[in-house]
């Protein structure tokens with residue numbers, strides 16, 4: 001599903017990421033932990049194909065779906081259109097995806113007419129509606145209050161169970177990683193490398 005053989009990623013004179021190799025199959029969720037500034041987002045951007053200036057190779061089946069820290073929604077489009085226009089899903093399928101995340105009845109709302117939690121649900125519904133082979137989640141629950149974060153975590157747990165994707169979750173939270181991931185690893189050192197975690 002996804003195969004990474006990264007030799008090095010530099011920003012100018014600084015080697016940020018060192019040799020990193022791993023593969024990911026459908027049904028697997030890899031959680032990547034690591035301190036702030038270590039290179040998690042940089043690694044995710046390389047895997048997503050958003051950054052091509054690195055030494056090495058990445059191969060994936062298809063364009064991945066990405067959920068960023070902040071929901072990146074189209075402000076002048078309705079909730080339903082945010083899904084159909086971006087993913088190519090039919091209105092019926094987009095409607096079903098909204099229902100799946102508890103947004104039934106809010107199809108015609110604009111993002112600004114949704115609460116932050118609802119916007120995040122919409123972003124997640126959109127990611128899964130694209131029916132991606134690979135789903136990349138970059139700290140999707142950061143800066144949410146604990147109740148909302150728990151709510152989103154449960155929702156994501158359920159969606160990952162019900163949809164067969166390969167997923168990578170970047171997170172600061174070991175608790176989140178333990179709950180969502182089938183494999184865990186930590187990014188550490190300079191240049192940073194990926195060390196598998198057990199337990």
Ligand SMILES: Nc1ncnc2c1ncn2[C@@H]1O[C@H](COP(=O)(O)OP(=O)(O)OP(=O)(O)O)[C@@H](O)[C@H]1O
Nearest residue numbers: 011012016034035036037038039040041042043172
């Ligand atoms: N465009 C850039 N130019 C130069 N340096 C950069 C650039 N983007 C990131 N960096 C540096 O690369 C390192 C890794 O950044 P990155 O954003 O990947 O870290 P992160 O682990 O995702 O951090 P956080 O958890 O705080 O989001 C940091 O030291 C950062 O300052």
